[in-house]
Amino acid sequence: MLWDVDGTVVDASDGILRRLKIALEHFGKPAPTRAELVHWIGPPMFESFQKNVSMTPAEATEAVAYYRVIGKADGYTTGAKLYPGIAELIADLDAAGIPQATASSKPEIQVSALMEYFDLAPHLQAIAGATPDEKTLASKADIVAEALRRLRAAGADTSRPVLIGDRHHDVEGGAAHGVPVIFVRWGFSWPHESEGAAAAVETTAELRALLLLDEE
Ligand SMILES: [Mg+2]
Numbered sequence: 750m751l752w753d754v755d756g757t758v759v760d761a762s763d764g765i766l767r768r769l770k771i772a773l774e775h776f777g778k779p780a781p782t783r784a785e786l787v788h789w790i791g792p793p794m795f796e797s798f799q800k801n802v803s804m805t806p807a808e809a810t811e812a813v814a815y816y817r818v819i820g821k822a823d824g825y826t827t828g829a830k831l832y833p834g835i836a837e838l839i840a841d842l843d844a845a846g847i848p849q850a851t852a853s854s855k856p857e858i859q860v861s862a863l864m865e866y867f868d869l870a871p872h873l874q875a876i877a878g879a880t881p882d883e884k885t886l887a888s889k890a891d892i893v894a895e896a897l898r899r900l901r902a903a904g905a906d907t908s909r910p911v912l913i914g915d916r917h918h919d920v921e922g923g924a925a926h927g928v929p930v931i932f933v934r935w936g937f938s939w940p941h942e943s944e945g946a947a948a949a950v951e952t953t954a955e956l957r958a959l960l961l962l963d964e965e
Contacts, residue, residue: 750842750847750910750960751928753852753916754851755855756790756935757915758851759831760832762787764823766783766786790936795809795884826866829863831867834953836869838953839873842872843871843873849872850874850875850899852877852889852896853892854879854889854918856879859878860876860877860878864876874900877892890921910929911947915935915938916936917944919932931947931956932948932950934950
């Protein structure tokens with residue numbers, strides 16, 4: 750079981766949006782509205798700075814670095830919340846013997862900090878995220894491959910993987926490795942983004958029913 754983090758397990762949007770606004774203002778880009786900005790959450794920031802506000806790759810590199818500096822100063826867990834029912838579900842899946850890992854486009858150091866902070870790390874066999882430059886290991890497909898590799902290295906059976914995610918790049922990243930995606934609608938997607946997912950759920954109760962079939 751692979752978990753996307755932002756928008757799926759953790760809602761860190763308050764801090765992310767605050768930092769994005771500061772970074773965009775710093776680089777003289779008009780800050781989009783909050784409603785637009787939430788859709789930045791999930792895909793690699795290096796891509797979003799280029800795609801959403803027309804930065805060159807060099808400018809985007811600088812913007813990501815600046816954004817990361819503010820993030821470090823803020824603290825990686827400040828203002829972050831778990832979505833209701835998620836911690837219990839991850840603990841119960843662990844108790845049911847299902848190996849789990851993160852597969853996040855967030856820098857791995859931040860993913861680790863969040864998983865420790867919310868006490869989820871003991872339930873995970875691997876924590877995979879992006880490299881700090883968001884380039885060496887950045888695309889969801891690369892991170893999915895790395896998460897599966899680490900699960901296998903930890904002795905887990907990865908013959909029937911599933912990725913839980915909230916954005917189109919989760920669906921695409923999973924598809925690149927034949928990993929079906931369960932799309933969660935409580936994150937930061939536009940409505941059409943679940944296209945191509947194996948299933949879509951509105952609530953953690955629905956997700957639980959899909960994942961732990963022997964319960965209800
Ligand atoms: Mg996400």
